[in-house]
Amino acid sequence: MTENQPGWGGDLGFDTTVAHNARVWNYWLGGRDNFPADREVGEQVRQMFPGIVDVARADRAFLGRAVRYLAGEAGIRQFLDIGTGLPTADNTHEVAQRIAPDSRIVYVDNDPLVLVHARALLVGIPEGATDYIDADAHDPGSILRAAAETLDFAKPTAIMFLGSLNFILDTDTAVAVVDHLIDHVPSGSYLVVAHPTHELGGEANAASMRHWNEHATPPITPRSRDEVARFFHGLELLEPGIVSCSRWRPDSASAGGLPPEVPQFGAVARKL
Numbered sequence: 001m002t003e004n005q006p007g008w009g010g011d012l013g014f015d016t017t018v019a020h021n022a023r024v025w026n027y028w029l030g031g032r033d034n035f036p037a038d039r040e041v042g043e044q045v046r047q048m049f050p051g052i053v054d055v056a057r058a059d060r061a062f063l064g065r066a067v068r069y070l071a072g073e074a075g076i077r078q079f080l081d082i083g084t085g086l087p088t089a090d091n092t093h094e095v096a097q098r099i100a101p102d103s104r105i106v107y108v109d110n111d112p113l114v115l116v117h118a119r120a121l122l123v124g125i126p127e128g129a130t131d132y133i134d135a136d137a138h139d140p141g142s143i144l145r146a147a148a149e150t151l152d153f154a155k156p157t158a159i160m161f162l163g164s165l166n167f168i169l170d171t172d173t174a175v176a177v178v179d180h181l182i183d184h185v186p187s188g189s190y191l192v193v194a195h196p197t198h199e200l201g202g203e204a205n206a207a208s209m210r211h212w213n214e215h216a217t218p219p220i221t222p223r224s225r226d227e228v229a230r231f232f233h234g235l236e237l238l239e240p241g242i243v244s245c246s247r248w249r250p251d252s253a254s255a256g257g258l259p260p261e262v263p264q265f266g267a268v269a270r271k272l
Protein backbone atom coordinates (compact mmCIF):
# COMPACT_ATOMS: atom_id res chain seq x y z
CA MET A 1 0.00 0.00 0.00
CA THR A 2 1.39 3.42 -0.91
CA GLU A 3 0.75 6.58 1.04
CA ASN A 4 -1.72 7.68 -1.68
CA GLN A 5 -4.04 4.74 -1.21
CA PRO A 6 -6.85 5.05 1.28
CA GLY A 7 -6.83 2.74 4.22
CA TRP A 8 -4.55 1.70 6.96
CA GLY A 9 -0.95 2.81 6.92
CA GLY A 10 0.61 -0.57 6.14
CA ASP A 11 3.43 -1.35 8.55
CA LEU A 12 2.68 1.78 10.52
CA GLY A 13 -0.55 0.20 11.72
CA PHE A 14 -2.73 3.31 11.77
CA ASP A 15 -5.19 5.10 9.51
CA THR A 16 -3.44 7.66 7.33
CA THR A 17 -6.64 8.84 5.64
CA VAL A 18 -7.71 11.00 8.56
CA ALA A 19 -5.69 14.17 9.14
CA HIS A 20 -3.97 14.11 12.50
CA ASN A 21 -2.62 17.07 14.41
CA ALA A 22 1.02 16.02 14.80
CA ARG A 23 1.35 15.41 11.04
CA VAL A 24 -0.50 18.57 9.98
CA TRP A 25 1.62 20.61 12.40
CA ASN A 26 4.65 19.03 10.73
CA TYR A 27 3.23 20.09 7.34
CA TRP A 28 2.79 23.71 8.48
CA LEU A 29 6.38 23.68 9.76
CA GLY A 30 7.60 22.56 6.34
CA GLY A 31 8.30 18.94 7.35
CA ARG A 32 7.80 15.83 5.23
CA ASP A 33 6.37 13.46 7.84
CA ASN A 34 2.77 13.74 6.69
CA PHE A 35 0.28 12.03 4.38
CA PRO A 36 -2.07 13.36 1.65
CA ALA A 37 -4.99 13.66 4.08
CA ASP A 38 -2.83 15.73 6.42
CA ARG A 39 -1.65 17.98 3.61
CA GLU A 40 -5.20 18.43 2.31
CA VAL A 41 -6.65 19.58 5.62
CA GLY A 42 -3.46 21.52 6.42
CA GLU A 43 -3.81 23.40 3.14
CA GLN A 44 -7.55 24.04 3.67
CA VAL A 45 -6.84 25.52 7.09
CA ARG A 46 -3.97 27.60 5.68
CA GLN A 47 -6.24 28.97 2.92
CA MET A 48 -8.83 29.94 5.51
CA PHE A 49 -6.28 31.34 7.96
CA PRO A 50 -2.83 31.92 6.39
CA GLY A 51 -1.48 33.02 9.79
CA ILE A 52 -1.44 29.38 10.95
CA VAL A 53 2.08 28.98 9.57
CA ASP A 54 3.21 31.97 11.64
CA VAL A 55 1.56 30.38 14.68
CA ALA A 56 3.50 27.14 14.23
CA ARG A 57 6.80 28.95 13.72
CA ALA A 58 6.22 31.35 16.62
CA ASP A 59 5.34 28.41 18.88
CA ARG A 60 8.61 26.64 18.04
CA ALA A 61 10.61 29.83 18.53
CA PHE A 62 8.89 30.33 21.92
CA LEU A 63 9.83 26.76 22.83
CA GLY A 64 13.46 27.56 22.03
CA ARG A 65 13.52 30.77 24.07
CA ALA A 66 11.70 29.22 27.05
CA VAL A 67 13.96 26.15 27.16
CA ARG A 68 17.10 28.28 26.73
CA TYR A 69 15.98 30.39 29.68
CA LEU A 70 15.16 27.34 31.81
CA ALA A 71 18.35 25.40 31.07
CA GLY A 72 20.45 28.56 31.32
CA GLU A 73 19.43 31.23 33.80
CA ALA A 74 16.96 29.08 35.76
CA GLY A 75 19.32 26.07 36.04
CA ILE A 76 16.67 23.46 35.21
CA ARG A 77 17.98 20.00 34.26
CA GLN A 78 14.75 18.02 33.87
CA PHE A 79 12.06 18.55 31.24
CA LEU A 80 8.74 16.74 30.81
CA ASP A 81 7.48 17.77 27.35
CA ILE A 82 3.87 16.64 26.87
CA GLY A 83 2.55 16.75 23.29
CA THR A 84 6.01 16.58 21.77
CA GLY A 85 5.07 16.60 18.10
CA LEU A 86 7.11 15.03 15.33
CA PRO A 87 10.85 15.62 15.62
CA THR A 88 11.85 18.85 13.90
CA ALA A 89 14.65 21.39 14.23
CA ASP A 90 15.65 22.35 17.77
CA ASN A 91 13.70 19.82 19.76
CA THR A 92 13.60 20.36 23.52
CA HIS A 93 16.51 18.01 24.29
CA GLU A 94 18.72 19.65 21.65
CA VAL A 95 18.08 23.15 22.98
CA ALA A 96 18.52 22.10 26.62
CA GLN A 97 21.55 19.84 26.14
CA ARG A 98 23.35 22.47 24.06
CA ILE A 99 23.32 24.62 27.20
CA ALA A 100 23.45 21.90 29.87
CA PRO A 101 24.60 18.52 28.47
CA ASP A 102 23.38 16.71 31.60
CA SER A 103 19.75 17.72 30.94
CA ARG A 104 17.23 14.88 31.14
CA ILE A 105 14.18 15.05 28.89
CA VAL A 106 11.07 12.90 28.74
CA TYR A 107 8.77 13.35 25.76
CA VAL A 108 5.11 12.31 25.81
CA ASP A 109 2.74 12.05 22.85
CA ASN A 110 -0.09 9.75 21.78
CA ASP A 111 0.31 9.98 18.00
CA PRO A 112 1.48 6.69 16.47
CA LEU A 113 3.72 8.39 13.88
CA VAL A 114 5.40 10.46 16.58
CA LEU A 115 6.08 7.17 18.35
CA VAL A 116 7.70 5.70 15.23
CA HIS A 117 9.98 8.70 14.69
CA ALA A 118 10.65 9.65 18.26
CA ARG A 119 12.30 6.42 19.29
CA ALA A 120 14.73 6.78 16.38
CA LEU A 121 15.36 10.51 16.37
CA LEU A 122 14.92 11.94 19.83
CA VAL A 123 18.24 10.61 21.01
CA GLY A 124 20.17 12.68 23.50
CA ILE A 125 23.84 12.80 24.32
CA PRO A 126 25.56 10.44 26.79
CA GLU A 127 25.92 13.07 29.55
CA GLY A 128 22.15 13.51 29.70
CA ALA A 129 19.12 11.32 29.01
CA THR A 130 16.18 11.37 26.62
CA ASP A 131 13.15 9.12 26.80
CA TYR A 132 9.84 8.89 24.98
CA ILE A 133 6.52 7.78 26.47
CA ASP A 134 3.51 6.82 24.38
CA ALA A 135 0.76 8.16 26.65
CA ASP A 136 -2.32 10.34 26.75
CA ALA A 137 -2.15 13.77 28.34
CA HIS A 138 -5.49 13.01 30.03
CA ASP A 139 -3.66 10.49 32.24
CA PRO A 140 -1.02 12.37 34.27
CA GLY A 141 -0.66 9.49 36.77
CA SER A 142 0.59 7.12 34.07
CA ILE A 143 2.87 9.82 32.66
CA LEU A 144 4.45 10.43 36.07
CA ARG A 145 4.97 6.72 36.72
CA ALA A 146 6.68 6.13 33.36
CA ALA A 147 8.67 9.38 33.45
CA ALA A 148 10.03 8.53 36.92
CA GLU A 149 12.29 5.98 35.23
CA THR A 150 14.23 8.89 33.73
CA LEU A 151 13.38 11.92 35.86
CA ASP A 152 13.85 12.37 39.60
CA PHE A 153 10.71 14.17 40.71
CA ALA A 154 12.41 15.27 43.92
CA LYS A 155 14.35 17.71 41.70
CA PRO A 156 12.98 20.82 39.96
CA THR A 157 11.40 19.94 36.65
CA ALA A 158 9.97 21.95 33.77
CA ILE A 159 6.54 20.67 32.73
CA MET A 160 5.82 21.72 29.16
CA PHE A 161 2.52 21.77 27.28
CA LEU A 162 3.14 23.49 23.97
CA GLY A 163 0.07 23.35 21.78
CA SER A 164 -1.28 20.31 23.62
CA LEU A 165 -3.56 21.39 26.51
CA ASN A 166 -5.90 22.57 23.74
CA PHE A 167 -6.67 18.90 23.06
CA ILE A 168 -8.08 18.45 26.57
CA LEU A 169 -11.39 20.00 25.71
CA ASP A 170 -12.88 20.46 29.16
CA THR A 171 -11.10 23.29 30.98
CA ASP A 172 -11.67 21.88 34.48
CA THR A 173 -10.13 18.58 33.34
CA ALA A 174 -7.17 20.35 31.73
CA VAL A 175 -6.57 22.38 34.90
CA ALA A 176 -6.76 19.18 36.98
CA VAL A 177 -4.16 17.50 34.74
CA VAL A 178 -1.77 20.43 35.17
CA ASP A 179 -2.43 20.57 38.94
CA HIS A 180 -1.73 16.85 39.28
CA LEU A 181 1.65 17.23 37.61
CA ILE A 182 2.58 20.43 39.46
CA ASP A 183 1.66 18.76 42.79
CA HIS A 184 4.28 16.08 42.08
CA VAL A 185 7.24 18.39 41.45
CA PRO A 186 9.09 20.48 44.03
CA SER A 187 9.29 24.20 44.46
CA GLY A 188 11.60 25.73 41.87
CA SER A 189 9.88 23.73 39.12
CA TYR A 190 8.34 25.45 36.11
CA LEU A 191 5.23 25.26 33.92
CA VAL A 192 5.49 26.27 30.24
CA VAL A 193 2.30 26.60 28.19
CA ALA A 194 1.59 27.63 24.60
CA HIS A 195 -2.12 27.69 23.83
CA PRO A 196 -4.31 28.85 20.91
CA THR A 197 -6.81 31.63 21.55
CA HIS A 198 -9.62 33.29 19.63
CA GLU A 199 -8.86 36.50 21.52
CA LEU A 200 -5.98 37.29 19.16
CA GLY A 201 -7.05 35.42 16.03
CA GLY A 202 -10.31 36.86 14.72
CA GLU A 203 -13.08 35.16 12.76
CA ALA A 204 -10.86 33.52 10.11
CA ASN A 205 -8.95 31.75 12.86
CA ALA A 206 -12.18 30.67 14.56
CA ALA A 207 -13.61 29.38 11.26
CA SER A 208 -10.43 27.42 10.52
CA MET A 209 -10.65 25.74 13.93
CA ARG A 210 -14.26 24.79 13.30
CA HIS A 211 -13.15 23.34 9.95
CA TRP A 212 -10.42 21.39 11.76
CA ASN A 213 -12.90 19.94 14.21
CA GLU A 214 -15.14 18.75 11.37
CA HIS A 215 -12.39 17.20 9.24
CA ALA A 216 -9.45 16.20 11.41
CA THR A 217 -8.46 14.78 14.73
CA PRO A 218 -8.13 15.21 17.64
CA PRO A 219 -10.61 18.07 18.16
CA ILE A 220 -9.15 21.32 19.46
CA THR A 221 -10.40 24.11 21.68
CA PRO A 222 -9.04 27.64 21.93
CA ARG A 223 -9.04 29.39 25.32
CA SER A 224 -9.30 32.95 26.59
CA ARG A 225 -6.52 34.60 28.55
CA ASP A 226 -8.54 34.11 31.76
CA GLU A 227 -8.92 30.39 31.04
CA VAL A 228 -5.20 30.02 30.27
CA ALA A 229 -4.45 31.91 33.50
CA ARG A 230 -6.18 29.09 35.41
CA PHE A 231 -3.31 26.72 34.49
CA PHE A 232 -0.95 29.01 36.41
CA HIS A 233 -2.94 29.50 39.59
CA GLY A 234 -0.68 29.41 42.65
CA LEU A 235 2.43 29.78 40.47
CA GLU A 236 4.60 32.83 39.93
CA LEU A 237 4.19 33.99 36.33
CA LEU A 238 7.45 35.23 34.84
CA GLU A 239 7.51 38.52 32.96
CA PRO A 240 5.92 39.39 30.57
CA GLY A 241 3.05 37.14 31.75
CA ILE A 242 0.54 35.57 29.36
CA VAL A 243 1.19 37.14 25.96
CA SER A 244 1.21 36.14 22.33
CA CYS A 245 3.99 33.56 22.29
CA SER A 246 5.82 35.64 19.65
CA ARG A 247 6.10 38.40 22.28
CA TRP A 248 7.40 36.27 25.13
CA ARG A 249 10.92 37.65 25.57
CA PRO A 250 11.58 37.97 21.82
CA ASP A 251 15.21 37.71 20.72
CA SER A 252 14.99 40.87 18.71
CA ALA A 253 12.14 43.29 18.32
CA SER A 254 11.16 44.36 14.82
CA ALA A 255 11.76 47.95 13.77
CA GLY A 256 8.40 49.07 15.11
CA GLY A 257 8.92 47.44 18.49
CA LEU A 258 7.55 44.02 19.42
CA PRO A 259 7.08 41.25 16.80
CA PRO A 260 3.55 40.82 15.40
CA GLU A 261 1.15 38.90 17.61
CA VAL A 262 0.00 35.40 16.72
CA PRO A 263 -3.19 33.84 18.18
CA GLN A 264 -1.26 31.54 20.50
CA PHE A 265 -0.60 32.54 24.10
CA GLY A 266 2.74 31.66 25.65
CA ALA A 267 3.70 31.85 29.31
CA VAL A 268 6.19 30.45 31.81
CA ALA A 269 5.68 30.25 35.57
CA ARG A 270 7.65 29.04 38.59
CA LYS A 271 6.38 26.93 41.46
CA LEU A 272 7.08 28.79 44.69
Ligand SMILES: C[S@@+](CC[C@H](N)C(=O)[O-])C[C@H]1O[C@@H](n2cnc3c(N)ncnc32)[C@H](O)[C@@H]1O
Pocket (backbone or CB within 6 Å): 021, 022, 025, 059, 060, 063, 082, 083, 084, 085, 086, 108, 109, 110, 111, 114, 135, 136, 137, 138, 161, 162, 163, 164, 167, 194, 218
Ligand atom coordinates in the same frame (compact mmCIF):
# COMPACT_ATOMS: atom_id res chain seq x y z
C1 LIG B 1 0.36 21.31 17.86
S1 LIG B 1 1.38 19.91 18.16
C2 LIG B 1 2.64 20.69 19.12
C3 LIG B 1 3.95 19.97 19.09
C4 LIG B 1 5.08 20.65 19.90
N1 LIG B 1 4.77 20.63 21.33
C5 LIG B 1 5.29 22.06 19.43
O1 LIG B 1 4.98 22.98 20.19
O2 LIG B 1 5.76 22.23 18.32
C6 LIG B 1 0.44 19.03 19.41
C7 LIG B 1 0.93 17.64 19.77
O3 LIG B 1 0.13 17.17 20.86
C8 LIG B 1 -0.14 15.80 20.63
N2 LIG B 1 -1.35 15.42 21.36
C9 LIG B 1 -2.63 15.75 21.06
N3 LIG B 1 -3.47 15.22 21.96
C10 LIG B 1 -2.71 14.54 22.85
C11 LIG B 1 -3.01 13.76 24.00
N4 LIG B 1 -4.27 13.60 24.43
N5 LIG B 1 -1.99 13.18 24.66
C12 LIG B 1 -0.70 13.32 24.24
N6 LIG B 1 -0.36 14.07 23.17
C13 LIG B 1 -1.36 14.66 22.47
C14 LIG B 1 -0.29 15.67 19.14
O4 LIG B 1 -0.11 14.35 18.70
C15 LIG B 1 0.79 16.62 18.65
O5 LIG B 1 2.01 15.94 18.47
